[in-house]
Amino acid sequence: MTELTHETMEQTMRDYFEACNAGDVEAVASYFTDDAVHYFPPGMYRGPFEGGRTIGERWSEAVETIGSVWTVDSVLTDPENAKAVMEWTHFKTKEGTVLRGDEWYEFDPETGLIREIRAYYAAPQSPDLDRHELGGFDYEGRGYPLEPPIERDSSL
Template identity: 55%
Template sequence: MSKTSPAAMEATIRRYFEACNAADHDALMSCFTADAVHYFPPGLPDIPWRGAETIAHKWIWCVENLGSQWTIEKILCSSTAPEAVIEWTHWKRKQGTALRGDEWYVFDTESGRIKEIRAYYAAPADPSVRICELVAFDYEKRGYHLSHK
C-alpha cells in the first residue's frame, strides 16, 4: 500500500486526531513533516503554525487549557492526489462550547506525513453562540456527534 493511498491518508488523519485528544507530543510529531504548516482563518494569535514542533505544542496547550477534544465527522481521501478533506468538531469542554469546520490536508508523498493543513470554520467564532456551527443544518439527522462522548 502506498504511503498516500486513501487508506493510508485516512489512517494518518485518525492517528493525528487520537494524538491531539491524548495531548501526545511524540505521536503528534510522527504525523507531520518537520516543516509542516497549519493555516487558520483570521482571529487566532500567531498563525499560521509553522513546523511540527509548533503544531504539537499548540494542540497540547489547547487540551490542557481549553479542555479541547476533537471528533472526526467525515473523511474524503483522494485516489489521484496526496490530499484529503475532513469535517470535524472541536469540543472546548472547559468553555462549554464547540466549533465545527473542515480541513484540507496535503501529504508528503515520500513519508506519508502531513505537510499542510488548511482549516475552514463553519462560521466565524461568535462568543455569544455555545456551539459554532452551520445555521439550520440538521447535524443530528446527518449522524454528527452532538456531544464529546
C-alpha cells in the same frame, strides 16, 4: 516510504486526531514533515502553527487549557494528488462551546506525512455563541456528535 492510498491517508488523519485528543506532543509531531504548516482563519490561534512539534505543543495546550476534544466526522481522500479533506467537530469542554469545520490536507507523497493543513470554520468564531455550527443543519439527524466522546475535568 509510505504508499498513499485512501486507507493510509484516512488512517493517518484519524491517528493524528487521536494523538491530539491525548495531548501527546511527540505523537502529534510524528505525523508531520519538518516544514509542515497548519493554517487558520485570520485572528485564530495567534496565526499559523509551523512545524510538527509546534502543532503538537499548541494542541496539547488546547487540551490542557480549554479541554479540547476533537472528532473526525467525515473524510475524503485523493491519493493520486496527495490531498484529502476532513470534516471535524472541536468540543471546547471547559468553555462549553462547539466549533465545526473542515481541513484540507496535503501529504508528502514520498513519506506519507502531512505537510500542510488549511482549516476552514463553519462560521466565524463569536464570543457570543456557545455553538459554532451551520445554521439549520441537522447535526443530530445526520449522526454527528453532539457531546464530546470523552470527559475532561472542567475544574482544571
